[in-house]
Amino acid sequence: MLALWRAAKARGEDICVATVVGVSGSAYRKPGTRMLITSGGSRSGTISGGCLESEVGKRAWWLTSHGAALESYNSFFDEDTQTMQGLGCGGTVTLLLERGPAADAAMLALACAVELRNPVVLVYSLHPSPGLLHCESATHDVFFSTEYFRGVETAFAERRSFTVEEPGRKLFIEYLAPPPxxxxxxxxxxxxxxxxxxxxxxxxxxxxxxxxxxxxxxxxxxxxxxxxxxxxxxxxxxxxxxxxxxxxxxxxxxxxxxxxxxxxxxxxxxxxxxxxxxxxxxxxxxxxxxxxxxxxxxxxxxxxxxxxxxxxxxxxxxxxxxxxxxxxxxxxxxxxxxxxxxxx
Missing domain, CATH: 3.40.50.720 (NAD(P)-binding Rossmann-like Domain)
Structure with missing residues (x-):
């Protein structure tokens, strides 16, 4: 994913990042998993068992034409069409689609965790306005931030991702751990x-x-x-x-x-x-x-x-x-x- 991101940037291509920020019921991929899509038609990463990637890749650009987009896909049986919608696991997956500076910030966070081996916490707004709000590593300065959230400390301390619902807003706080x-x-x-x-x-x-x-x-x-x-x-x-x-x-x-x-x-x-x-x-x-x-x-x-x-x-x-x-x-x-x- 990082290699594709850097290659796309070198070619002057736009990128879009699709991140799983919520799951209800059964799903193949969990919150925090992501897929990178380039305007040249390439993609890397998975957000499902193979059912969603092509569909999201086709729709990502117009969905994000006016900013970040929050999209839900389900795999429950449709009695009218007699087909399974989306995943085939009997659940709902919510994706955050972003491009521009927020997408680059997410990839920088991934590089920090994977290559520099520094844990990173990302804070996403799910409501009222979807999008990446805060990105911070354990040992480096914040490189994309609007506000410091109390949940960041919890994510670092407990090494876990979670959703926070407060009056007037809903956040997904992701702990991005370095690979073993x-x-x-x-x-x-x-x-x-x-x-x-x-x-x-x-x-x-x-x-x-x-x-x-x-x-x-x-x-x-x-x-x-x-x-x-x-x-x-x-x-x-x-x-x-x-x-x-x-x-x-x-x-x-x-x-x-x-x-x-x-x-x-x-x-x-x-x-x-x-x-x-x-x-x-x-x-x-x-x-x-x-x-x-x-x-x-x-x-x-x-x-x-x-x-x-x-x-x-x-x-x-x-x-x-x-x-x-x-x-x-x-x-x-x-x-x-x-x-x-x-x-x-």
Whole structure:
């Protein structure tokens, strides 16, 4: 989406941003998701399961000819035409369509969150006059603002988006979180599908290994690649990041694990037999002065969900699935046994 925005600006094309600002009933996409449309006919991003994109792309320009527009689409059965309108999920989606400075501000906010990894809060007016009112990052000055809203502090503190209804106005306050950062320690062949799969989810991927002949950018074109100095580890990993240790080198792992355990990233997976991991934990616990049981509670070992399959691609899928479950705060389970489905 950011690449298309920059290309459109370079070509002198106008852009329109469609943002989901409300959902009633079931819907495939949730508030805060968006789609970028260019006057040249290109688009990026999704606002439905594929039912709305073409229709919105066609209508966006005349709908916004006099300013921002708020449009609702539903998928309830129409008895007169015997057809489903819109989404096919049995709910209503409300879109805010904007172009001009507000659309550019929304894309700048996205760039701030995705590329600079700074959380951003956007405040949209839904009533009486629709449009973007306020845009602020956690560490930078406001770059599009008319008023500071109390809800901004709540959004930053609680890391969530929500709707506020007050006398005379209705606001949608969106918390735009940076994508997860994933560290893959180990640059062997089995790390390659893991890096590709993590990148396909728009996660920030770093591959690090002490072996320079493996830690090469051409082997991991979708990731940042680092060659580690194992004699003096200086990791910039943060507690909110995720890490997978898969060097298949006992010497590297025994140096990495104490450093990673002391950081306590939100997800820490170790690939390898349980007996080998137990020995690594014994050494790490002694070095850190921690109980072995405490160290084990910080690990996912062996890394990945038990999905079956032993190929590098299957292992990568199991690890990414476990990380996604962890990021979302959900226990991995079959959707058919869950009250929560894709369209909720």
């Amino acid at each position: 950062a994933v560290w893959i320690f180990g640059a062997g062949d089995d790390a390659m599908p893991l890096a590709e799969l993590a990148n396909s989810l728009d996660w920030h991927v770093t591959v690090a290994d002490g072996r320079s002949h493996l830690a090469r950018a051409e082997r991991f074109p979708s990731a940042r690649v680092l060659t580690l100095d194992l004699t003096q580890l200086d990791l910039t990993i943060k507690p909110e990041d995720a890490a997978v240790v898969m060097t298949h080198s006992y010497e590297q792992d025994r140096r990495l694990l104490p450093a990673l355990l002391s950081v306590a990233p939100r997800y820490l997976g170790v690939l390898g037999p349980r007996k080998r991991t137990a020995q690594l934990i014994r050494e790490a616990a002694a070095k850190l002065g921690l109980a072995e049981a405490d160290c084990m509670t910080r690990l996912h070992s062996p890394a990945g969900l038990n999905l079956g399959g032993a190929s590098p691609a299957a292992v990568a899928l199991s690890i990414v699935a476990e990380m996604q479950s962890h990021f979302a705060g959900r226990a991995a389970a079959f959707s058919r046994n869950s009250a929560e489905a894709i369209c909720v």
